[in-house]
Amino acid sequence: MTGEIKKEINAVTDSTTAKVTDKELELINAYSRRKLTKDEVYVFGVVLCDNDIDRDNERFTVESLFELEKLFVGKTGIFDHSPTAKNQTARIFACSVESVDGRKTATGDDYFRLTARAYIPKTKGNDEIIQAIDSGILKEVSIGCAAGEVKCSVCGESLNHCSHIKGETYGGRKCYGELCGIYDAYEWSFVAVPAQRSAGVIKSFKGKEMKMEEILKSIYTEKDINLSGEECKKLCSYIDELKKSAADGVYYRDSLTSEVLRLSAVVQPDISRETMESVAKSMSVVQLKEFKNAFEKRADSILPSVPQLYKQKNNITAESNGNFKI
Ligand SMILES: [Zn+2]
Structure with missing residues (x-):
């Protein structure tokens, strides 16, 4: 799928409602190999995500929340912080989208x-x-x-294709990304050292290589961004490529400028080299090229072109040599 985005979101557990209902036990037993009793299971809540705008200026649509509601049921959670906990898993057995009375989003x-x-x-x-x-x-x-797509809140197009930038305001409307077309939910895990993680929602583009435009867009728009080692490498090699192209550009411009100066001396000898040099400096490469072409035409009518001169000279030499040979 194009525009595939894998999100990692920090959710929080809620252990205040640890009591298991009969209905819940029934749902749990649909997943367990043998029938478990209420005393044999520990149940806890997890607040997965909401439809408010997060730190990345993105949000799930309500429709997306309902898609996730279906997708997260049955997903296992792992405790990867401890090597001895490898085989220990929790499992989501029920999900629900709920409104919070009176509360509004941003x-x-x-x-x-x-x-x-x-x-x-x-x-x-x-x-x-x-x-x-x-x-x-x-x-x-x-x-x-x-998520299949991140839609622009201003124009409704994919944020990859429109000109709006997340976090900027257009005609009084703030641009943010709407996460749409949710089609998969993954295994979840308890965060290793919660104290060292900043609070709130943390998302990354883990599992998917960021495109250079996405990296650049992030740099231009986000206050603080996290790039993976792989993304940093990519950015560095992109800069290296730009440096090479810039060096080529400088070389091309320099040779174009010296051509224009040389021809200018032929077609308009009254204008000093200094004047022409300063004029050339303010010209774009396209303008320099235009001048070069025009000067070449005029130079041709004044003087025969260099290759012709060279050829004639060679011919003469060859002939003379030939004459001498005889
Ligand atoms: Zn847009």
Whole structure:
């Protein structure tokens, strides 16, 4: 799919509603190999995302939240912070889009958020993790999803193709990206060291190489951006390419300028080299080329062109040599 964007979002757990209902137990048991009792599962909530504008000047549409609601059910969460926790997984067994009474988004729309319910079997090995979630130590969860398109809030086109820039204001309307066409949700994981991560929503373009225009657009528009090592490398080699092209450009301009100065001396000898030099400096490469072509035509009518002279001279020499040979 073109314009594929993989998002990583920081979500937060909510352990305040750890009580399991009968209905929930039924949903959980649809995933477990053997029937679990209420005492055998630890259930917690996760606030996955909402429809408010985030730090990247992007937001999920309400429609996207409903797409994610379907996609996140059944997705497993991993605890990759500890090597001993490799086989421990939590699983989302229910998702729901909910409105929060009276709350509005930054754009003045009704606020909606996507919450999930997840469970972990209460086994001996899971004790520590359950305690960490319960006490709020394991609070941040990283989730990922794929959006087909980021639409511009100003013109409705894909932000990759329109001229608007996220975060800028156009006619009193702020431009932001609307994440549309959500078609996948990925495994989620508890964030390794929550204390060291900045609060709020963190998204990256992980899993997808950023196009150079996207990198440049980010640099021009975002206050602080995060580039991966791979993206930095890409940016550096792009700059190296630009340097090479710039050097070629300087070389081309210099040779064009000296051609114009040489021809100017032939076709308009009354104008000094200094004057012509300063005029040439203010000309664009296209203008220099135009002058060169015009001067060449005039020079041809005044003097025969250099190659002709050279040829004639050679012919004479050859003939003379020939004469001498005989
Ligand atoms: Zn636009």
